[in-house]
Amino acid sequence: MGSVRIYGPPFSTAVSRVLACLVEKEVEFQLVPINLAKAQHKSPDFIKLQPFGQVPAFQDDTTTLFESRAICRYICEKYSAMGNAELFGRGGPAERASIDQWLEAESQSFNPPSSALVFQLVFAPRMGLKQDPKAVRDGERRLGSVLDVYERRLGESRFLAGEEFTLADLSHLPNAHYLVNATERGELFTSRKNVGRWWEEISSRPSWKKVVEMHKEAPPTA
Amino acid sequence: MGSVRIYGPPFSTAVSRVLACLVEKEVEFQLVPINLAKAQHKSPDFIKLQPFGQVPAFQDDTTTLFESRAICRYICEKYSAMGNAELFGRGGPAERASIDQWLEAESQSFNPPSSALVFQLVFAPRMGLKQDPKAVRDGERRLGSVLDVYERRLGESRFLAGEEFTLADLSHLPNAHYLVNATERGELFTSRKNVGRWWEEISSRPSWKKVVEMHKEAPPTA
Structure with a gap:
């Protein structure tokens, strides 16, 4: 579980959306700071993770993702049995x-x-x-x-x-x-x-x- | 399969998105015309189907849905084995x-x-x-x-x-x-x-x- 990383500052609304999902699902994660004032989200290394140069970026082992709502859907699917198991439904x-x-x-x-x-x-x-x-x-x-x-x-x-x-x-x-x-x-x-x-x-x-x-x-x- | 209905004019981009998905999945459907020029999408009957008064609305038996991308996801899940079975992935x-x-x-x-x-x-x-x-x-x-x-x-x-x-x-x-x-x-x-x-x-x-x-x-x- 220690392999989940989210890149971005918590005050960003899109980063917060993913953080709320991770906490609700009780998935352990590491928050990697990205300084927007220093334009770290526009650096070549960050663009490799997030091609639009926006926060957050997300990694889970070999899976790299962007777009907060897609990341939330992934967390709910991958960790379906953890934490709040109703978060993305259980039915059909x-x-x-x-x-x-x-x-x-x-x-x-x-x-x-x-x-x-x-x-x-x-x-x-x-x-x-x-x-x-x-x-x-x-x-x-x-x-x-x-x-x-x-x-x-x-x-x-x-x-x-x-x-x-x-x-x-x-x-x-x-x-x-x-x-x-x-x-x-x-x-x-x-x-x-x-x-x-x-x-x-x-x-x-x-x-x-x-x-x-x-x-x-x-x-x-x- | 004859119970799938989509409400809205095909020239609407959001309606077209759902039509493309239905055709790709080979799901039979009925297209119910909604005249935007006559503001039929703002009528009380339509608002019951689509509370924001936008096209399309969608029905499949007792399921009523709005938002074109959510409808597309639903079609791919419900009719997963039909038509293009790769459209929303098959893997994990x-x-x-x-x-x-x-x-x-x-x-x-x-x-x-x-x-x-x-x-x-x-x-x-x-x-x-x-x-x-x-x-x-x-x-x-x-x-x-x-x-x-x-x-x-x-x-x-x-x-x-x-x-x-x-x-x-x-x-x-x-x-x-x-x-x-x-x-x-x-x-x-x-x-x-x-x-x-x-x-x-x-x-x-x-x-x-x-x-x-x-x-x-x-x-x-x-």
Whole structure:
């Protein structure tokens, strides 16, 4: 198990997604620091691991992977019996498909506006970049529409894919964490009854609390 | 098998992605027309199938799904032995993960700029909307960078995930089809040696030709 390595800083939302999955699955891993401020993710050695020059990269023995959601799927398949064995479903194609569709909803509908807001409201100020007020307004409007759909869905089931916490819920944690805890836009989540209840439940999981602790140990300025 | 239904017009890139998968897997299906010009995708009945009001929606007996890439994964799992049995891999977690990571590269890196270009250069003129020259320039620049990574990758292997045509390649067909055949930006693909060879090979598959025929039978004005 000691052969699992993840490359990247914990404060990155994509790195955090994989960390949350590894902790939830109780898979031991080594975190290899990559300093984005020093452009280590654009170095020739890193490009060999991740051809787009983005974090995270991932290694497990001879398997090298990129793209956080693909890495999470791999961890759940490879270590299916470890830790939370429900994380990517246990049943047939229909159960897996329900998780997949909400994981895709995160990737296609939730992620674009929430990533834009996290960049504008959290990372741009830290990097000394000017905020783009139009991008903030567009992001808020688009994320609000997505969360209206989530509000209806989460009135029908405890979690997005059904009654169990799955990869679909987990994948929302990193962006939602920044929006609720590091901006004044947390109301997007907390003002919606079912979304607020869901956020409270998924963000209270010991696995996610452990990832948040890792943010503190390696802040963006490190 | 007659119980598989896909809702949406074939000219939609997301609908085409699912059609290509169904044809490749030789799964019989019924195509249910949805008229976007008449906003049928925003009707209460359609919202019950697809809560975001987007095409396609998909049904297979009692399973209702949305998100084209999740639907493709489901079709490959449910009908694993039918048609092209290699489409989503046959081996262990590492083979599946290689397909997943390039499917995610399509979704996260290739799709945003290529969808923006298809909208600006193909659909906006058809809808009588004004083109945004900055969105076109940004899309070209970003897609070019992504295709530079693909060019290196496709110098190492015949297809994106390895030596077999998979869901990862298939998922690129709809946007690439419009860019090569309905705009003057086809050079983005054809000027790159390996990408051009790959495009030629994947777009020549009988399954994709069948989907292109379906575009002609139900054009956007229908």
